[in-house]
Amino acid sequence: MQTIAPELADLAALIADPGRAGILTRLMDGRAQTASELARVAGITPQTASWHLAKLVERALLQVERRGPRRLYRLATPLVAQMLEGMMTVAAIDPHPSRPQPRIDAEMRRARTCYDHMAGELGVAVTEAMLERGYLELDREAGALTAAGTVFLGEFGIDLRSQPRHRRVLCRPCLDWSERRPHLAGRAGAALAALAFQRDWIRRRPQGRSVEITEAGLAAFRTLFGARI
């Protein structure tokens, strides 16, 4: 009867190590990283990282790609990212509300990517602005793009109607672990983030998952979207 429980425990054990958790967190932006970089952010030696990475690949949480003498690691599927999202949401809940909240890096809280979409204050602000303007319907469980929203995104060249079978079902709420409020994920969220990178509204910082909002981006999010940020 409990047939899935052992597999669940094994999977959790894989994430239960601080080193591996750091590696997975670093890979949450969906990009590939070298073994050395992952060792650095996890605060462990390359040997130890190598051992951890082998386990993660063995269990198919990560994919590895050889590029010359380096090896690039990335999350194996979006399913893994979604799982980590869910875990982070719970991990961010303080079991003892009286105690001081764990400090979250300011840049990280301001704006970051969550696999393929925008998160942090930026992600939440853009999402709430779109909600207020009636472009979006979203709660903690589900989301939908309205007709007005489809038109709005279409003006930026985002055409989500290309997939015939999926008309409105392009939104997914992703509960932001730093803001405790849902932000826009799913196909629409990914398209929006891609647009923001393309128009140089946001730029990836050289290290980490946090992104920088450019001056043009700040203006665009405020005037075009009405985001309070």
Place this chain on the structure above:
Amino acid sequence: MQTIAPELADLAALIADPGRAGILTRLMDGRAQTASELARVAGITPQTASWHLAKLVERALLQVERRGPRRLYRLATPLVAQMLEGMMTVAAIDPHPSRPQPRIDAEMRRARTCYDHMAGELGVAVTEAMLERGYLELDREAGALTAAGTVFLGEFGIDLRSQPRHRRVLCRPCLDWSERRPHLAGRAGAALAALAFQRDWIRRRPQGRSVEITEAGLAAFRTLFGARI
């Protein structure tokens, strides 16, 4: 920068023990269970279970309620259930496709509840039938109820329009770990499961999360929903 990683590791460590994983799995149906029952399904002694349960409550994954000499444990929030859903989905992925799949209990695979909605073959079949009839739009990431779907559910007395702010956004896809296909979750999924229990289409089995499909239920799912089950 990696500020969430240690919390993620701690959370995962809590799930990484087979005993605790068994307990959490057992509680996935959203109901409360006694400490003894949880010890039994996890295959551990009551002392050990008590120790595990204390840790899970301490970390706020579980809520405990005293009823007389017994203590009833339940998942603290739906967020925990959603997290476990996501983990089970990944846990069910076989990292080595060549090897034999882990055996899943037949009753469990046939029909079970996943926190507040139907899952297993039943959940998937009902979802697919609703998709085919155009009541639903759903992919792996998002879902929406169509106008026809709202009318259809309305005929069963399910009125999802009661919450003014949420019109169509009542569906959430939940990737079924035994079927590898999405089934209907979210508010609509919960309402549908409640209806099925109320009309005695499905009955909870005394032990475990699996449910029994009654003869009337089989007929209803087939004729009223067009489910191939």
Place this chain on the structure above:
DNA sequence: ATTACGCTTCGATCATGATCGAAATGTTCA
């Protein structure tokens, strides 16, 4: 009050896996 029962606490034992230095492997480039 006493008994019965469910649950928890304590304490001793045991097993697992993370860690890093040292050395080996493998790849690219000159």
Place this chain on the structure above:
DNA sequence: TGAACATTTCGATCATGATCGAAGCGTAAT
């Protein structure tokens, strides 16, 4: 071929936490 560099493998050490018997505690019923 040889040098430089990224990564992995090996081996020894170390730390953490799961386990259950025995005992204690709290609640409800007689």
